[in-house]
């Protein structure tokens with residue numbers, strides 16, 4: 196139990212051999228820590244025995260106190276009781292996690308009847324989507340709010356305090372990935388209906404029959420609040436793009452054999468398409484799969500590069516050449532590491548450090564024909580369908596990262612003073628924030644609309660009609676992210692040039708920008724495709740020029 200101290204108790208520990216301070220009514224013993232304090236020991240000694248809240252908040256952000264919780268030895272007798280404390284995150288009355296049975300009774304109200312959900316989060320304008328802040332929305336109901344609260348609680352408690360350490364170490368404990376499976380999230384993150392037949396794990400706050408693409412978005416969005424592309428890609432980067440082709444195009448015995456292990460988080464899967472010499476130009480890939488003389492196996496030889504999660508994957512959804520040059524000679528094969536002949540090595544990259552970017556070589560890998568996904572030489576179509584799901588994931592992440600840049604900037608601008616004024620009081624800083632907010636909100640509203648279309652359209656219609664707009668929004672989202680990372684960096688100045696500390700999130704995201712603007716279709720390819728494909732489709736739909 197936490198001890199209670201008086202102000203004079205604390206005041207008597209004002210020397211280097213016993214150095215206590217108070218922050219927000221809590222008492223910290225910094226005696227041994229002073230030697231390790233990155234800001235130096237003298238600065239701590241100057242506030243020994245005193246309330247140092249003001250000085251503390253000048254130099255640190257919220258995560259620090261959570262990380263160094265063990266230094267807290269108690270609280271002041273004058274500290275208000277917890278109930279009276281302002282809650283940093285308001286728990287919504289309507290949006291608390293409900294058991295599945297209770298949540299099942301909740302039905303989505305038709306748009307015109309839908310009431311706004313209770314506010315959730317810190318209510319900083321534009322730092323969260325509008326439906327978090329009491330605005331009306333036709334897309335979200337109480338199951339979405341309940342899932343949002345469920346994921347946020349997990350992220351705040353188990354993930355956020357450790358993300359920087361994991362990023363620097365370039366790996367995330369496998370237990371965290373397993374937890375995604377245990378919580379039933381993996382079974383709902385495939386861009387298709389919830390895979391209830393392949394896992395016993397269930398999502399606590401959403402009944403299976405209510406699951407939709409907006410639930411999927413919430414998981415990705417809330418995970419992205421950690422401000423680490425590396426972390427999000429570690430969790431979803433391989434699975435989210437490598438597993439859908441297995442589910443959509445795999446033969447039943449293969450799915451029955453391997454999908455349960457994947458959805459439980461025991462086994463990992465990734466997508467291996469890009470090669471040293473074939474990126475956006477997928478139709479030119481050269482990794483070859485030759486059918487054996489007895490027709491029972493493919494023998495695979497070739498290289499794959501920049502493959503997310505490759506180093507720890509058990510399964511590789513791999514694009515291979517089985518036929519003539521060009522797009523009509525490409526197939527998709529599910530290669531298992533256990534077949535032998537698969538080597539993986541980690542690549543050092545500018546950003547997304549904990550995502551496990553990998554170089555893969557396949558040498559005479561013997562793959563049973565049963566592991567062919569879809570039909571031989573028709574893999575290109577499967578790859579193209581998959582791109583929509585991949586790009587939507589990239590868009591969600593980019594827009595949340597943009598919000599994080601904006602949110603961190605707003606908080607910093609309300610704290611940091613220059614030329615006798617807070618940054619927020621300088622019009623030039625408000626202009627930067629406004630340009631960030633308008634791009635985030637416009638992009639996010641387009642995202643909601645496209646997700647709704649994905650939800651309503653059949654697969655073929657979605658592939659045809661939404662490929663162009665999704666490509667356009669992918670470019671819009673990465674440009675927005677780049678803009679927000681840059682502007683946030685200018686607002687933070689030197690603090691976002693050095694790693695860690697107050698500008699740490701912005702510095703990390705700045706390094707992650709290219710990992711979003713290049714893969715999954717570069718900005719240039721996306722913008723061109725958005726018009727080319729939309730024109731083609733609308734011609735079919737009767738466009739009159």
Ligand code: HEM
Pocket residue numbers: 216223225232233234235238239242247250251254255256259263266695696697
């Ligand atoms: C529980 C008490 C404290 C802990 C756990 C703590 C921890 C840290 C850590 C981890 C950093 C590295 C930067 C970061 O990660 O944010 C840091 C930097 C710093 N701290 Fe503290 N600190 C504490 C109290 C204080 C107090 C009371 C002051 C001022 C009186 C202070 C002044 C500074 C300064 C000036 C820096 C350098 C900031 C910079 O690099 O811009 N710290 N502290």
